[in-house]
Amino acid sequence: MTVLDNVKSLVEKFFTTNGDFWVIRKSRSDLNIEKCNGVAVKDEKVNACELCVALNETIFKVYNKPEYFHTNCKCEYIPTSLVDIVLDFPIEKITRYLFANINKSKMMKTMGYLIQDSDDMYNLILKA
Numbered sequence: 104m105t106v107l108d109n110v111k112s113l114v115e116k117f118f119t120t121n122g123d124f125w126v127i128r129k130s131r132s133d134l135n136i137e138k139c140n141g142v143a144v145k146d147e148k149v150n151a152c153e154l155c156v157a158l159n160e161t162i163f164k165v166y167n168k169p170e171y172f173h174t175n176c177k178c179e180y181i182p183t184s185l186v187d188i189v190l191d192f193p194i195e196k197i198t199r200y201l202f203a204n205i206n207k208s209k210m211m212k213t214m215g216y217l218i219q220d221s222d223d224m225y226n227l228i229l230k231a
């Protein structure tokens with residue numbers, strides 16, 4: 104992060120309302136869920152547990168970030184902007200989860216959505 108990035112983050116932090124800003128979780132580990140191909144593993148080199156590796160370099164709204172820190176955890180949250188982010192949102196999260204899981208599927212039906220609406224649902228969530 105450059106000095107300019109830090110200044111931008113601080114400005115965003117202080118001029119957004121209700122603490123509504125983005126933070127990125129940083130571990131001392133070089134690993135993250137993407138580098139581990141979706142299965143996080145403990146990083147013995149820096150003593151980061153699997154969950155810290157899984158959460159590493161993930162962006163959250165500040166009010167919705169996981170408050171997980173193990174003993175001697177060195178992870179931290181740093182204000183950030185949504186630039187150069189990778190959206191991990193395959194259509195299967197709609198077709199093979201939202202409309203496959205019986206409870207979620209029922210919930211979707213009560214809201215008026217059926218599996219035939221997967222593309223519309225995907226686009227709505229993608230836009231949000």
Ligand SMILES: [Zn+2]
Binds near residue numbers: 176
């Ligand atoms: Zn940690």
